Amino acid sequence: MIRKIPSFIEIYKSLIKIPTISSTNQLIDQSNKNFIDLLSNYLCDLKFSIKIDHIPNTNKFNMLARIGSGYGGLLLSGHSDTVDFDENTWTKNPFILTESDNKFYGLGTVDMKGFFACILEVLSFIDIKKIKKPIYILATANEETDMSGAKYFIQSNIIQPDCIIIGEPTSLELINAHKGHLSYSIEIIGKTGHSSNPDNGINSIEILHNILEKLLDLKIYLKKKYQHKNFSVPYPTMNLSYINGGGAINRICSLCTLNFEIRPTPGLTLTQIEILIQAKLQSIMTRWSNRIVIKKLFASVPAYECCHTNKAIKIVEKLCNLNSKAVNYCTEAPFFEKIAPTLILGPGSIEQAHQPDEYLDTFFIQPTKNILNKLIYTFCY
Ligand SMILES: CC(=O)N[C@@H](CCCN)C(=O)O
Numbered sequence: 511m512i513r514k515i516p517s518f519i520e521i522y523k524s525l526i527k528i529p530t531i532s533s534t535n536q537l538i539d540q541s542n543k544n545f546i547d548l549l550s551n552y553l554c555d556l557k558f559s560i561k562i563d564h565i566p567n568t569n570k571f572n573m574l575a576r577i578g579s580g581y582g583g584l585l586l587s588g589h590s591d592t593v594d595f596d597e598n599t600w601t602k603n604p605f606i607l608t609e610s611d612n613k614f615y616g617l618g619t620v621d622m623k624g625f626f627a628c629i630l631e632v633l634s635f636i637d638i639k640k641i642k643k644p645i646y647i648l649a650t651a652n653e654e655t656d657m658s659g660a661k662y663f664i665q666s667n668i669i670q671p672d673c674i675i676i677g678e679p680t681s682l683e684l685i686n687a688h689k690g691h692l693s694y695s696i697e698i699i700g701k702t703g704h705s706s707n708p709d710n711g712i713n714s715i716e717i718l719h720n721i722l723e724k725l726l727d728l729k730i731y732l733k734k735k736y737q738h739k740n741f742s743v744p745y746p747t748m749n750l751s752y753i754n755g756g757g758a759i760n761r762i763c764s765l766c767t768l769n770f771e772i773r774p775t776p777g778l779t780l781t782q783i784e785i786l787i788q789a790k791l792q793s794i795m796t797r798w799s800n801r802i803v804i805k806k807l808f809a810s811v812p813a814y815e816c817c818h819t820n821k822a823i824k825i826v827e828k829l830c831n832l833n834s835k836a837v838n839y840c841t842e843a844p845f846f847e848k849i850a851p852t853l854i855l856g857p858g859s860i861e862q863a864h865q866p867d868e869y870l871d872t873f874f875i876q877p878t879k880n881i882l883n884k885l886i887y888t889f890c891y
């Protein structure tokens with residue numbers, strides 16, 4: 511059999527070599543077009559048809575590759591983008607795939623370009639002529655920021671696979687549920703003045719103190735009311751992630767900022783959280799309304815849970831000989847569930863995602879290929 515695409519290592523190297531950083535900092539945010547074109551070319555060589563969608567008002571693209579016709583089948587999805595990196599903390603070149611001590615190092619090796627390399631390797635060996643249901647390969651944009659790629663995908667494609675697998679790094683554990691993610695920034699605009707006469711100004715740090723008291727009340731309330739035993743952290747969490755403000759010791763602080771996130775468990779909706787935050791801060795907002803600005807940092811992601819009783823989930827659990835479980839981080843699954851039951855299953859550990867010298871342990875490669883083969887033969891042959 512003549513191989514139509516380069517070797518696994520060559521493909522992996524070529525995918526890592528193309529920077530696809532997505533960031534809210536426009537100075538470092540990059541288009542993923544070259545990556546999407548490279549992936550498309552590989553899949554084209556494997557006789558897939560390719561649809562590339564430009565995501566409006568961005569320089570980003572989704573790719574949907576398809577082989578086979580009709581309804582059902584399997585969709586394998588990965589995001590094309592990576593987080594940015596701090597060159598002061600990396601000891602290796604992030605864009606050169608480096609294999610050493612049984613690890614593949616590089617930006618995106620585990621989160622999550624390695625999944626695409628495994629997919630292409632498996633597809634280069636299957637007998638395309640015998641497939642009975644479609645195989646889809648989806649590469650989305652901007653998962654690491656606003657998930658605009660996943661949201662646009664479901665608006666711009668009408669397909670009905672039987673199952674979707676997102677290849678995020680789960681150490682090849684099967685994930686059927688995860689928490690959501692809401693992120694906020696609160697800015698308090700006080701009134702400066704000489705600190706010797708505090709009543710001469712409005713101290714924004716004191717207002718923030720009142721806000722923090724209410725938010726920490728809410729944190730305790732959520733933990734008590736929305737327990738979910740399937741999670742290793744079995745309740746919604748709140749993380750106060752950033753605080754900034756102030757200046758000279760003898761000046762009343764007139765501006766400070768707080769950023770925080772909330773990760774809701776399934777059963778706690780985004781709307782419920784918005785209402786709870788508003789209720790908790792109501793009295794402070796009434797008193798200081800024009801001095802407090804609350805805004806979303808990132809687009810919110812709902813919590814996700816696909817029931818164990820779902821037919822596709824039962825097939826995949828049996829195939830992998832695994833019970834699916836819940837994780838505390840979030841993925842694009844809530845957007846995909848609108849078109850098919852979605853599971854998360856991918857090579858490598860989340861512990862290496864977003865870290866300096868990110869790597870994928872080589873021992874994940876063969877088991878990943880084995881599972882992908884089983885999934886394709888189960889859903890598409
Ligand atoms: C896998 C992963 O790290 N997902 C990110 C997505 C954040 C979406 N705004 C997280 O859970 O923090």
Ligand SMILES: [Zn+2]
Binds near residue numbers: 653679
């Ligand atoms: Zn990821």
Ligand SMILES: [Zn+2]
Binds near residue numbers: 593621654863864
């Ligand atoms: Zn990530």
